[in-house]
Amino acid sequence: MSFGRRRFYVVRPILFKELFELRSQLRAMELIKEKIIKTDQLIGRYSQLSARHREQTRRLEESSQLVAQLHRDCNKHEAELGTQLRELNELRQEVAVKTQQLDTLMSEMTECRAQQQGAEAAMTTEGPNECACEIVAPEVEDYVVLYSFSSIWEESCDNTGEELCRKQCRDDSNALEENGGWMAPASEGDDMTIGDVACENLGRDETLGIESQLYSSVCDLPYHEEGHGIRDLLCCEDGLQVECLGPITTLPPML
Numbered sequence: 001m002s003f004g005r006r007r008f009y010v011v012r013p014i015l016f017k018e019l020f021e022l023r024s025q026l027r028a029m030e031l032i033k034e035k036i037i038k039t040d041q042l043i044g045r046y047s048q049l050s051a052r053h054r055e056q057t058r059r060l061e062e063s064s065q066l067v068a069q070l071h072r073d074c075n076k077h078e079a080e081l082g083t084q085l086r087e088l089n090e091l092r093q094e095v096a097v098k099t100q101q102l103d104t105l106m107s108e109m110t111e112c113r114a115q116q117q118g119a120e121a122a123m124t125t126e127g128p129n130e131c132a133c134e135i136v137a138p139e140v141e142d143y144v145v146l147y148s149f150s151s152i153w154e155e156s157c158d159n160t161g162e163e164l165c166r167k168q169c170r171d172d173s174n175a176l177e178e179n180g181g182w183m184a185p186a187s188e189g190d191d192m193t194i195g196d197v198a199c200e201n202l203g204r205d206e207t208l209g210i211e212s213q214l215y216s217s218v219c220d221l222p223y224h225e226e227g228h229g230i231r232d233l234l235c236c237e238d239g240l241q242v243e244c245l246g247p248i249t250t251l252p253p254m255l
Contacts, residue, residue, distance in 0.1 A: 114158040129153040132217045133169035135229035137202065137210050146198035146212055146234065149176070149187075157219035169216035170226050181230045182241050195241025198234055209233025209244040 131153040137144045149172055155161045176184055182195030199206075212229030235244035 111158070115156070129157060129219045131165035131168055132215075132223075133172055134215050134223075135173075135198070135212045136215055137234070138213045139210055144202055146201050146229070147186075147194055153218055157221070162218050162221060162224075165218035166216045166224055166226060169214065173214050173226070173229065177230065181232050182234060193241055194230075195234060195236075196239075199236030199241050200239050202234070202236055204236070205238070206234065206236045207245055209235045 129152070130150045132148065132150040134145050134150075135147040137146055151168075153161070153165060155164055176194065180193075182193060182198065184194045186192045186194050186197045198212075202210075210233060212234060214226040214229045215223045216226055217223040233244050235242050
């Protein structure tokens with residue numbers, strides 16, 4: 001009996017040892033299982049991240065291709081724009097040339113119209129053209145011409161000719177003033193003066209004196225006022241020029 005008990009006590013520690021080893025192995029297997037599960041989870045997450053990375057890489061490549069295409073399109077459009085700008089500058093230069101030519105043509109047309117009007121005016125007048133220079137009484141009713149010293153006009157009837165006639169009229173009036181004004185001898189003869197002719201044309205007596213104005217016209221074109229006629233006032237009695245009795249007998253000089 002004692003021998004059997006001793007064997008029992010010998011076998012039991014061995015069983016405990018084996019049981020402990022089994023438990024240790026089981027624990028190790030559980031740890032390995034947990035690591036396998038975690039590894040599977042890490043592999044799944046890596047797969048997901050790898051897929052996302054591949055997708056982002058694909059999109060990045062597409063974006064790079066799109067940017068490259070945009071650069072090519074921009075370069076193409078810049079080249080086209082440069083060509084169009086050069087063509088636009090050429091067109092602008094052509095427009096400037098055409099505008100200058102048009103201005104020249106318009107100027108020539110205006111001059112031709114003026115010459116045509118002068119020619120038409122010359123054709124409607126009887127006899128040769130005249131540079132009319134007249135001393136008138138503007139304050140008298142019916143615009144009385146006091147004295148006229150017109151001349152045959154052999155120049156043109158355009159704007160240039162008109163300016164030449166106006167200058168000639170002023171020069172003749174100044175010469176008449178220097179020659180005595182109303183007292184200058186008239187071309188009508190019979191010892192008549194410019195003032196006598198003016199009073200005869202006025203047709204009435206004038207003791208206080210009237211002013212006179214100078215007008216010019218060429219080829220029957222509209223008249224232009226040239227300023228004072230004779231600076232002295234005109235006084236008439238019995239159809240002849242006489243000395244004025246008013247307080248002012250001479251107009252002040254023009255400034």
